[in-house]
Amino acid sequence: MAIYITGDTHGEIDRHKLTTKNFPEQKELTKDDYMIILGDAGILWNSYTKYCPNKLSSRDKNMIKWYEDKQFTTLWLDGNHENFNALNTFPVEIWNGGKIHRLSKSVIHLMRGQVYNINNITFFVIGGADSIDKMYREENVSWWRDELPSRQEYEEAIYNLEKVNFKVDYVLTHCCGTQLLPSIVTLPAFSDELTQFLWYLEKDFGLNYKHWYFGHHHCDKNLGENYTCVYNNIINLSTI
Secondary structure (H helix, E strand, O other), X not given: OOEEEEOOOOOOOOHHHHOOOOOHHHHXXXXXXXXXXXXXXXXXXXXXXXXXXXXXXXXXXHHHHHHHOOOOEEEEEOOOOOOHHHHOOOOEEEEOOEEEEEEEOOEEEEOOOEEEEEOOEEEEXXXXXXXXXXXXXXXXXXXXXXXXXXXXXXXXXXHHHHHOOOEOOEEEEOOOOHHHHHHOOOOOOOOOHHXXXXXXXXXXXXXXXXXXXXXXXXOOEEEOOOEEEOOOOEEEHXXX
16 A cells, blocks of 8 residues: 655646656556645535535536546545535545545545544644635635634544544644744745644644645745655655
């Protein structure tokens, strides 16, 4: 089993990184192998809006099918640019120890504050981020209020981490902790409740992990020994 990680795919805009041409390794993969997208997947976008009320749009159905047709299984955590109204219409189920939304047999949304055990490798996942451009977007069309976690999701994250004594193999998020923001220069970066929470997990709760991967900032960059911002790169955890 192989586990790969990549950054934001933004619907059709950046999914080219996962084509066979750009990711030829997938020819040897099966549905027992995983590709994890670190938020802003944009798989669900224009369903359940005023332009497409009460149903999944053909665009979103085609996007799900594009990933379903891949030889690997797609796992993705939410970023800030997702249609949360559509996402929350999918039922919640338990998969490898944590809650998920299953969009199709092999297209799976990893929910916030969950700990997953995949082939004896543990992952703490919490998606979301604050859109700094929401003033230029339309609510429930290109921006959704659920882009930041709720109090319940923060509490569930702490509860699930307590069960594993705040120790996992990998942390997967869309944005990063506040302490890393000065090192991010590709996009404007501001502290908010989520970046503060991620920092507190380490500073106040002693979160223990091998490595932390995040997206959001549109760069491929190692920040010290323990953090990696991922955008275009595809990282094979099996070789690390």
